[in-house]
Amino acid sequence: xxxxxxxxxxxxxxxxxxxxxxxxxxxxxxxxxxxxxxxxxxxxxxxxxxxxxxxxxxxxxxxxxxxxxxxxxxxxxxxxxxxxxxxxxxxxxxxxxxxxxxxxxxxxxxxxxxxxxxxxxxxxxxxxxxxxxxxxxxxxxxxxxxxxxxxxxxxxxxxxxxxxxxxxxxxxxxxxxxxxxxxxxxxxxxxxxxxxxxxxxxxxxxxxxxxxxxxxxxxxxxxxxxxxxxxxxxxxxxxxxxxxxxxxxxxxxxxxxxxxxxxxxxxxxxxxxxxxxxxxxxxxxxxxxxxxxxxxxxxxxxxxxxxxxxxxxxxxxxxxxxxxxxxxxxxxxxxxxxxxxxxxxxxxxxxxxx
Numbered sequence: 380x381x382x383x384x385x386x387x388x389x390x391x392x393x394x395x396x397x398x399x400x401x402x403x404x405x406x407x408x409x410x411x412x413x414x415x416x417x418x419x420x421x422x423x424x425x426x427x428x429x430x431x432x433x434x435x436x437x438x439x440x441x442x443x444x445x446x447x448x449x450x451x452x453x454x455x456x457x458x459x460x461x462x463x464x465x466x467x468x469x470x471x472x473x474x475x476x477x478x479x480x481x482x483x484x485x486x487x488x489x490x491x492x493x494x495x496x497x498x499x500x501x502x503x504x505x506x507x508x509x510x511x512x513x514x515x516x517x518x519x520x521x522x523x524x525x526x527x528x529x530x531x532x533x534x535x536x537x538x539x540x541x542x543x544x545x546x547x548x549x550x551x552x553x554x555x556x557x558x559x560x561x562x563x564x565x566x567x568x569x570x571x572x573x574x575x576x577x578x579x580x581x582x583x584x585x586x587x588x589x590x591x592x593x594x595x596x597x598x599x600x601x602x603x604x605x606x607x608x609x610x611x612x613x614x615x616x617x618x619x620x621x622x623x624x625x626x627x628x629x630x631x632x633x634x635x636x637x638x639x640x641x642x643x644x645x646x647x648x649x650x651x652x653x654x655x656x657x658x659x660x661x662x663x664x665x666x667x668x669x670x671x672x673x674x675x676x677x678x679x680x681x682x683x684x685x686x687x688x689x690x691x692x693x694x695x696x697x698x699x700x701x702x703x704x705x706x707x708x709x710x711x712x713x714x715x716x717x718x719x720x721x722x723x724x725x726x727x728x729x730x731x732x733x
Contacts, residue, residue, distance in 0.1 A: 381421040384413040389443040391428045394451075400437035401455035401473070406444035406462040413441040456490070463498070474508070482517070491526070500535070509543075527563075544620075551575055551612040564620040571626040574610030578603060579624065580617045590625040 389410055395402070399418070414421055418436025432440060437455065442448060445464045450457070456473035459466060459480060467484040468475065474490035477483060482499035485492070491508035494501060494515060501512065501519040509526035512519055518535035521528070528539055530547040536556045539545070544563040549555075551573055559565060569575070571592055579587050580601035587602050595605040601617075604624065616622050 380415055380417055381419075382413075382415045383421055383423050384411055385423045385425060385430060386411050387425070387430055387443065387446075388428070389445045390447075391430055391443070392447040392449065393440075393442050394429055394431045394449045395438075395440075395453075396431065396433065396451045398438050398450065398453045398455070398457075399435050402437070402450070402453050402457045403439045404448065404450075404457070404459040404462065405441050406446070406460065406464075407441050408444065409441070410443055411441075412443075415439040465499070528559075528561075545618075551610075551614075553611050555612040557612075557614040557616075559616050561616075561618045561620070563618065565616050565618045565622045567614070567616065567622075567624045569606065569624065569626055572607060573612075573626070574607035575612040575614055576603075576605055576609050577614040577616070577624065579622050581622050582619050586618075586621045588621070588623045588625075590623070590627055592626065594624075 387410060393412065412423060412430055412432070414423060414432055414434070416434045416436050416438050418434050420433065420435040422431075422433040424431045424433075432438070442462070443464075444461055446462075447464045447466075448459075448462060449467050450471075451469040453468065453471045453473070456475070457468070457471050458476045458478075460478045462479075463481045465482040465484070466477070466480055468488070469486045471485075471488045471490070475485075475488050475492050477492075477494045478496055480494070480497040480499065483494065483497070483501045485501075485503040485506065487505040487507070488503070489507045492503070492506055492510045494512045496514045498516045500517040501515065501521075503510075503521045503524075505523050505525075506521060507525045509529070510521065510524050511529045512533050513529075513531045515533045516535070517533075519530075519533055519537050519539070521539040521541075524539055524541040525543070527543045528541045528545045528547075530537065530545075530549065532548070532550060534550070534552055534555075537547075537549075538556075538558045539560070541559065541561045541563070543561070545559055545561045545565045547557075547559075547566070548568045549557070550570065555575075569591060573591070577589075578601045579589070581587050584600035584602070587600070589596060589602075589604055591606055593607070597603045616624075
């Protein structure tokens, strides 16, 4: 293993143009840069107040806590700890884990991003995996998150554009601004006595649910919600799927459908768990669809659907079922306008002839 060190001042900047493997970066109290690698190349070059570190393999690097660190390209996974100075990454090809950091600036992260603890703002341009932020005292602005977003105890403003689901557990401060857009579902958990003004917009207004005591709701889509005295905290949520705002602990626990619970960082098989859940639900829906189609063909009856409030069982008319109506039933299941349970209700009605 190659090992080199260099004495510097705490306010010097550390630049890594390229790391060919994994990077472990740790802040310490010494006025020194220490580097280790299993590769064949390791260079520390001091130019004024800038130290350039070069290597051709995995790298273990210790730097003064307050030093500014710039990583242009990391080809593997990156783990940082105890760095209070500004930290920036151009491109990370693997996962990025940040513990007890300062200001964080991100270009592209191809894997998952996990930030736990720290004082400073977070900005990200293109985040291709899941993102988890916890116990961050600062603002977070994420231009593009291709996976799921999980937030707990971020005290500043929060702006994010997310392609999958969003789960947030927030303690709002006066003046906090939250603006989230999601192509999936959004679950927001707030304290029962939260003071905030919310604007909630979903593709289907029926997919918006607010379960906070004393919430004042007006409008349909977007839905205006005032919690407590309103206050200066402003939240805007826009989703293509469901939006749930709740103070109930059971609602938060129901996020165990994704089963990340209180475990941070996310488990390594997290994506696998989601896929298994989705596949299981799809198989159940398909099976229900097949049974429904079989029963419709067997009984040859036309049904008028009434899935409104109360979800009463369908009322059977007398005309034969057409191919178009069979397709309508299957399409309702496919589009999730009725659930597998609804399909079972339909089956029961068909089988009973009433």
